[in-house]
Amino acid sequence: MPPTISAHTAAPYSRLPGTNVRLFEAKAQQGLTFADIGKALNRDEVWVAAAFYAQAKFSDEDLAKLSKLLKINQEVLSSEIGGHWWPDRGAVTEFPPKDPVIYRLYEGIMVYGQPIKALIHEKFGDGIMSMINCKVHVEKIADPAGDRVLLTFNGKFLPYLQW
Amino acid sequence: MPPTISAHTAAPYSRLPGTNVRLFEAKAQQGLTFADIGKALNRDEVWVAAAFYAQAKFSDEDLAKLSKLLKINQEVLSSEIGGHWWPDRGAVTEFPPKDPVIYRLYEGIMVYGQPIKALIHEKFGDGIMSMINCKVHVEKIADPAGDRVLLTFNGKFLPYLQW
Amino acid sequence: MPPTISAHTAAPYSRLPGTNVRLFEAKAQQGLTFADIGKALNRDEVWVAAAFYAQAKFSDEDLAKLSKLLKINQEVLSSEIGGHWWPDRGAVTEFPPKDPVIYRLYEGIMVYGQPIKALIHEKFGDGIMSMINCKVHVEKIADPAGDRVLLTFNGKFLPYLQW
Amino acid sequence: MPPTISAHTAAPYSRLPGTNVRLFEAKAQQGLTFADIGKALNRDEVWVAAAFYAQAKFSDEDLAKLSKLLKINQEVLSSEIGGHWWPDRGAVTEFPPKDPVIYRLYEGIMVYGQPIKALIHEKFGDGIMSMINCKVHVEKIADPAGDRVLLTFNGKFLPYLQW
């Protein structure tokens, strides 16, 4: 009996388009990691995971590759999350988040948000770090005292326009 | 007329202990950056900024060095944010944040939180990335297409205990 | 396999009447833009998009034209969103918005709302800019430094009545 | 008896740094409009109003000009909102806004936000309209049926990065 997301009436799957739930099922059935899929799509694993959670948009070429890799009819994918579909970003989790994994990231912003803002101002001036032109990476760092997660946001600085 | 935080009736200064507001004033009056102060305290600039915003706790040794550097009476510092004082972390900003700099970080968690959780599970198993045993860095990356902010969270993985 | 909104259990489609979801499907299947439909209906593309999202009301004549253009039985359209139906405006998105596209507009009001209010008072006196008698336009401005979005609200000034 | 902001214990003035309240008082005492000040600073009146509401940052040169224009000691301005001060944007109004002038703008986003998002996607692809690299204008359009407010947002399109 292959893996299913019987859980799709429960969060977070209940907040995704049906097609995206099927992507998760197929990934489990094929025993693939996001890194495996990223390699096949020539994309970083975080970006791929984001697209699985409907937080990014696959191109037609991505869908063609996914169809082969995950053994889902390409027409099904295209008819549902093809060119006419756009992400409704941010909808997959309620905020403040309750799940401890996501809450810790949120707490990181609550505690270190003002210090980060102060350093951005000090180093760059009046502006922001773009979350649109931004790459996110998750790495595993082996450490004898306990492995570590290295989470990286690499975003373009955007200065405030004066007019 | 030296720099003041006349703004201390306005956010975020209105949410800080009075001593911390004086730290900000003294830093401006001395013309120091957080990196300068970090060097003197042998700490990272993000940690120093966090402590300025009352999000971390200075040791007695830190306060002694700060006193010299910022020309504030050490006894004043100790009597107010010495050993008997503890941070009330997270109180310096309302959430969801309205300031665009901090909001972008928050948006990063809203959009990429589930993907990051999925990758932590895939790479490490059932657990979290610690925000207590975690180092945060902000770096400026020169880029001809526009400088970039490199924001890093380096946190220990903590597996869920089963009992 | 024609485009579908399989996503209609997910936001924002899950908040629309069923007929409006079918309008989106038919638009995708016909490969039409809002501008194309606007031309056929003699309406601006923003108004057309608003009506697709159930934020404006099509006249009977509009429905007749839509029926032809989108190849949906006119009686179906009329029986569902004809004269007896009225928009429940504002229900299609939760606020504060999480999607970055809509959030940026919201941020625009948070940051520039008081300045805009001040200028309306300064130029017009005590009153408001009507959002009922208001035309909204979205234009693409080519720019070598990156194309720009020109978003325009053109609303009647309404002075406060004194009685 | 010159104009004062006796109201500075009431919103929105109670949310501003004290210096900014003094700017409003001086503007009233000098009988200047934002357009007058904008001309002197070589900036648009909306930007000037935004800086008065602590939503933008005056340069040192701006402060020097303001000092002369508004007859406020330049050192006072610099000591308080000079180089060491940064805007805490978005803090000047509670959301959802209650004031009818600002609420109408907010309602505009609630009603037309999804249509605007759809048109940005249709015309530009997957990305956002920047609210950082954005110019805002307010114009008065004379109209025999009642004068109209023309509110314009002119923001750079930022495409989502894929990595």
Add this chain to the structure above:
Amino acid sequence: MPPTISAHTAAPYSRLPGTNVRLFEAKAQQGLTFADIGKALNRDEVWVAAAFYAQAKFSDEDLAKLSKLLKINQEVLSSEIGGHWWPDRGAVTEFPPKDPVIYRLYEGIMVYGQPIKALIHEKFGDGIMSMINCKVHVEKIADPAGDRVLLTFNGKFLPYLQW
């Protein structure tokens, strides 16, 4: 094809008992106004609309008349919203309301609520205007400068008991 409320998965119909949705469909199919129905039931049109929205309770006699007028089997009506059913008032709209028509009424209370309270105290003493013993009317007033809505609440004054 007769009018339907296919929209009944969308607000406000999605918050009503199924029978009430059928009342709206039947009203549209018979081409009746609330005034027409009010005349048949010997009730004001606002009260009738309130009962359609499940905000008031039809008597058995009302249901018998409605059955004839709307051509719905009386037993169906009685079995569902007969004597054993009671209104769950206030549930049909989320507050603060987003729809502009209802929001304007809400804004009226936000802006004029304290003044109305002050006048009730001044004219009647310590007490309230009953919303239980209250008649509500909506009238159209023709006006060359634009028709006007005359909305009236006529409620009994209830003095606070002292004991």
Add this chain to the structure above:
Amino acid sequence: MPPTISAHTAAPYSRLPGTNVRLFEAKAQQGLTFADIGKALNRDEVWVAAAFYAQAKFSDEDLAKLSKLLKINQEVLSSEIGGHWWPDRGAVTEFPPKDPVIYRLYEGIMVYGQPIKALIHEKFGDGIMSMINCKVHVEKIADPAGDRVLLTFNGKFLPYLQW
């Protein structure tokens, strides 16, 4: 000892500009009703009460009359709530309101809001009742079964623009 608003650290006075609190004190000291003041200003008592609660703007002529009537120096009034001051409407009460007098009005909108919207659509078409071009009245109706409050909103109908 003349009446004071010692209560001005408590709601609703704590949300008003200081000048407006003084208006209330002076009104009590002079023993005037809003109707008395309305007569002197040639305005309705509800409008006057709204202006006392900072929900409407007195003209210069109003302030001159008020100064005489309430025995407050006119320059004081002008310097504080003269031409340079604008109402921040809606800020005087938290919503949902807790005070029973204002809550009943709010409940009226919760219960009868959808019916009123339905009747406006039925009688006028797609549009709203203006709360800007609107007159509000409060009348006392003697009734042997208990006096009644007659509350009237008389607002211009504004049809939705199509463009």
Add this chain to the structure above:
Amino acid sequence: MPPTISAHTAAPYSRLPGTNVRLFEAKAQQGLTFADIGKALNRDEVWVAAAFYAQAKFSDEDLAKLSKLLKINQEVLSSEIGGHWWPDRGAVTEFPPKDPVIYRLYEGIMVYGQPIKALIHEKFGDGIMSMINCKVHVEKIADPAGDRVLLTFNGKFLPYLQW
């Protein structure tokens, strides 16, 4: 056609287990009051109503009696709300309540909660009135000036433990 709760997609029935909705239907079909059922179960009518709304737990003996009284198969009742089921108290109404009947009770706590707390402290000391060991009664008091509701909470006083 027997009474049904066709309304079970609407509040408050939509928040109950399916079995409880069937209890309400059966009660209506048998034409019984809560007092009738209370007599048969040897319980107060308020307790019975609480159990109908899934706010209390029927014993096996209660279910046997209910089965006979309401003509519902006892095994059905036991299989669904028997020994393995426990109340999720408080879930049947959103708070603050919107329905006027429940709101008035809530307003009673908002207005008289502090006075009641003060009197409990004055008469009993530091502790609370138990809502677990508490009997609630609703009585009808005939009164020529209008019948009265006598609502009684009889709860054990629990002193705060010091340790």
Add this chain to the structure above:
Amino acid sequence: MPPTISAHTAAPYSRLPGTNVRLFEAKAQQGLTFADIGKALNRDEVWVAAAFYAQAKFSDEDLAKLSKLLKINQEVLSSEIGGHWWPDRGAVTEFPPKDPVIYRLYEGIMVYGQPIKALIHEKFGDGIMSMINCKVHVEKIADPAGDRVLLTFNGKFLPYLQW
């Protein structure tokens, strides 16, 4: 050193007019209970406590008696909470309440609110129990198993008007 409410910067005293805080201080200094004061004023102790918490309005005669009993200058009381002052009911506690004494009452409404509503409908028909024409009592019932609090609401039934 006589009792003071040094606590008046903390809740609930921080939400009261200053005069009411002085009433509490005087009551403690005189060593009086609410019952004592009630006897002197010929009012129930709950009503008196409500007036102390600014939830009811003392008459001029009440203030005269209070002045003698509590040894506060009558003119002070009249100038502050005399005829020109009106209660802002409900403002003294945030809801949901956090204090366990008041929370238990709130929980009583959350758990038993729907059952109470059902019984009011069953016994009286469509209407509410008035919280305006309502007497509240708190009694101590001695009980060997632990004393009990008997809390009573005695409110007039108000039937919904049909018009």
Add this chain to the structure above:
Amino acid sequence: MPPTISAHTAAPYSRLPGTNVRLFEAKAQQGLTFADIGKALNRDEVWVAAAFYAQAKFSDEDLAKLSKLLKINQEVLSSEIGGHWWPDRGAVTEFPPKDPVIYRLYEGIMVYGQPIKALIHEKFGDGIMSMINCKVHVEKIADPAGDRVLLTFNGKFLPYLQW
């Protein structure tokens, strides 16, 4: 007729994956306690209950044992909550909780949270008690004055990193 969770459209079951609801049904049908299941799985009963509520993750070995114990096909369990599934912790209850059992725990944190924090600082220094590396136990303590619940959290202390 075996026990069912017919209640699964009601909270808290409506927030769980379907498989977890079936686990609860099977547990009831087999007449097992969490302690029984804990013994079979060699885990504490609280951990087992947490996993039933989808707040912890069963290993493959756990699922194999559960399958035998509860007579559910192992493949069904694995396909649904096997290795590809991860807990979405915290989603099973709305906060603040309304159910009195859970509310009391929450109240315990509201009342004793700051004291517990103070003692952790005093005894351990700047850091937290881990809720990831934490064992929770519930014990019944017989007591002639009434049985007592002994609830224990045993969590590792994590000191704040300085960097």
Add this chain to the structure above:
Amino acid sequence: MPPTISAHTAAPYSRLPGTNVRLFEAKAQQGLTFADIGKALNRDEVWVAAAFYAQAKFSDEDLAKLSKLLKINQEVLSSEIGGHWWPDRGAVTEFPPKDPVIYRLYEGIMVYGQPIKALIHEKFGDGIMSMINCKVHVEKIADPAGDRVLLTFNGKFLPYLQW
């Protein structure tokens, strides 16, 4: 210069009566732990900390001992938090808590609340664990793998009354 709570304009001290802030200052000046004070008062250290945070009520005897131990005039303590003062429990922290120490406890209830409720029902039946008749302890458990916090709630089981 002795320790002060200069922080008393910042949370959590800003939410306490002034006297309680002075207790904290005196405790720091005397260099005492909560355990030291507990020993002197013959109370557990958690209870003492709770009373410092205004979450419990000192007896007159406690105040006398505190006065000596902390060298604060006893009359000052009695006049402010003596017999006429009562705790306003739960007011010292906003919920959901942002501080990581308190948040972890809150997360413990979010994740393990339903399991704890299930076990209380399984072991005790329909009722709650009292948070009024409850002792809380914090212990430090030395552990070579890292010291552990042992947090214990020992509360009386209260069965639901049926009446």
